[in-house]
Amino acid sequence: MRITHNISALNADNILKKNNEKLSKSSEKLASGLRINRAADDAAGLSISESMRGQIRGLQQAERNVQDGISVVQTADGGMQEISNIIARQKELLVQGMNGTYSDQDKQMIELEIRQLNEAIDSIAESNTFNTINLLARSDYQIYADRSSTDTTMNISDPPTDIYISKSPIYAPAGTPGTPRQKTRDVDTTTTTQTYSSTSQTTPKVFPDGREGYNDYKVDTQTTTKTDTNTKVYETTAPTTNPVYTDPAYWYTVGRNDTYFGSAHHSQLYGNMVENIEVDGVSRALEYGSRTNPGTVPAVDHFVFPNTDISVTRYRTINADNSIEIRYEMKNNGTTDSTVNMSNSLNPPKNAVMFDDTGNPLPPGNHVISPVSGNVFHMEGEEANASVEFDDGLGLAAPTGLTINNTVPGEPQINFNWEYNLAQGQSMTIGFKYGPLSLSPNIDVLEHTTETEVTKHIESEVVTDITDIDYAPPQLVIQAGTKAHETIEIPLFNVKASGLGISNIGLLPPSIPAQSLAQTEGALAKISNVRAIHGSLHNRMEHTMNNAANYYENLAAAESRIRDTDIAKEMVNNTLSNIVSQSAQAMLAQANNNPQAILQLMKS
Known part of the structure; x- marks a missing residue:
């Protein structure tokens, strides 16, 4: 224990x-x-129950909405019933007045009653409202064009110009009689025609002289030709006569699946760069070389060069007693490998010399390079001397060279190796200028501008003759369900005397009794048609309300079983x-x- x-x-x-x-x-x-008072009691059940509660409350409100809609059509029908009685009385008076036993004075008394009945119709129509919404005197009809006419749309990628599209206007006076949405049409149209012409010219962007060793940059204009295709234009390369190396670099695309092909020669010339090289007191000239095309430029909508890897080359050759070759390789990853084999003395230029991406020198002469954008490098730096003197008695043969391995911008790393084959008794001093690699990212790239003249004339389909007027009466929309599309539209008509076409009926001039009698018959038909529409909507809304009540009951029972x-x-x-x-x-x-x-x- x-x-x-x-x-x-x-x-x-x-x-x-x-x-x-x-x-x-x-x-x-x-x-x-309640079985579920908080989410911890039943998380899934709570989620279902809350969703059902929202739907239940929506159904309750939808049921009330439908009840309001029924009240609307009942209110309107009550007014139209009395208007129908008034029109029937007017017809009775017209039949009475058309009898030959009545004098003109008698007819004046009959017509006076007809006029007063028209005012009564207007008064009933204007005062028949539900929650301040007028139901029987609506005049805001929406007049539509004939349904066979369509709008014309044209998309062209040229600069926008004036495009004239004509359509015939449609007019309808207030209270225009007629059944909505008649189906008969008589339409005349004209055929669409189009003429199109375009000329383009490319304006070059010029690099300033002396900027990072670049000379002027020139783009020759090239006319375009039109083809009916829907594809992009991709660049190809084709050489021309020395010293120009060409790159097509111009394309232009317009709309309507038409593509314009073209090319412009762009080039840049390097002049001779001369450095003083002393070999036994003899001066030699050092010539510039070339670099290769940076690659195919994909077709785009502007004249822009992609940011691709750049492998560019130049070379130098000195023709002296023994050949001298200087090679620098430069890639845009900041790594440089260089080799120098020398048998004379020289001072290399401050700027780096380029060569092709395979390491092979190009033949001497003036060459053209293609423009580049993106990361552009050049070498420059401080003076640094590494001197070696040889006294060649019987001749010296040693594996040598100048290499710059894995150079990081800002951190020079250079090794000296020489290979000499000097005549007996000769001596040589070699001086080098070297330093860190530095980026030159602010090289201007070519800007492409286009001047385009486009003339267009477009005649769209024009509707010149319309025999029917399609109008839609305003509607009162009843939200009859919990979804946005669950609606019932109640059309609201104009049943004033002017809307029914009986505002000018009578027995005396300018009215024509026979025509007035026909107008009253038409008005009775119209008012009966409107009442039939509202009556059918009344029955529809009653069924909708009953369905909402049943739906609400079943949904509430299901929610109770989950939550109660x-x-x-x-x-x-x-x-x-x-x-x-x-x-x-x-x-x-x-x-x-x-x-x-x-x-x-x-x-x-």
Whole structure:
């Protein structure tokens, strides 16, 4: 027996806490009537229940909306019923007045009543409103063009010009009679024609002389030719006569699936660069070389060169007693390898000399390079001398060369190796200028500008004769469901005397009695047609409202089964938790008495 830790009491206390927590949750469910009071009770069930609750509330409001719509058509129908009675009375008066037994004075009295009845029709139509919305005197008809006419759209990628598209206007006076959306049409059209011409010219961008060793840059204009294709133009290369190396670099695309092909020769000439080289007192000239094309330029809508790897070359050759070859290789990753084999003395230029990407020198002479953009490098630096003197008695042959390996911009690294084959008695001093590689990123690139003259004349399809007028009356939209498309449109018509075409009926000039009688018959037909439309909408909305009520009932029942508490089942759980809690409490009291038994044992 132990008294330091009352394990039985701790166990009873733990069980009591758990049962009290269950009892608390059960009591909460019984008190609220909800099985899910928080997300922790049932996360998935809560999500479904909340979605259903939103839909249920939407259905409740939709049902009220439909009830309002029914009230609208009932209000309108009540007004039109009385208007129909008035028109029937007018027809009766016209038939009476057309009888030959009535004098002109009698006819004046009859026509006076007809005029007063027209005013009564207008008064009823203007006062028939629902929530300040007029239902029977709407005049805001929307007049549409004949449905066989279409708009003409033309897309051209040239600079915008004036495009004239003509259409015939359509007019309809207020209260125009006629059945909406008549189907008969008589339309005359003209055929679309188009003429198009275009000329283009490329304007070159010139590099300033002396900028990073570049000379002027020139682009020769090239006329374009038109082909009926829908593809991009990709560059090709083709040499011309020395010293020009050509690169087609001009293209232009217009709309309507027409592509213009063209090319412009662009070139840059390097002049001779002369350095003083003394070999036994004889001066020699050092010639510049060339670099290769940076690669194919993809077709784009502007004259821009891509940021591709650049491998450009130049070379120098000195023709003296023994040949001298200087090679520098330069790539845009900052790594430079160079080799110099010399049998004379020289001072290389400050700027680096380039050669082709295979390491082979190009023949001497003037050459042309293609323009580049992106990362452009050049070498420049401080003077540094490394001198070696030889006294060649029998001749010296040693593997030598000048190498710059893995040079990082800003950190020079150079090794000197020489290979000489000097005549007996000759001596030579070699001086080098070297230094860190540095970037020259601000080299101007070619800018392409185009001057285009475009003349267009477009005649679109023109509707010249329309025999029908298609109009749509204004509508009152009833939101009859929880989705945006679940709507019912109630058309609102103009049933004033002018809208029904009976504002000028009568027995005396300028009215024509027979025509007036026909007009009243037409007005009765129209008012009956409008009432039929509203009556059918009334029946439709009643069915819609009944469906919304059934939907609401079923959805509410489903939501209740998910979220509400099953009282009988929860009472069983509550009673069980209550009994277990009381039992645990009794056992806890018993466990707390155990130390007293141990003390009694110690006393005895």
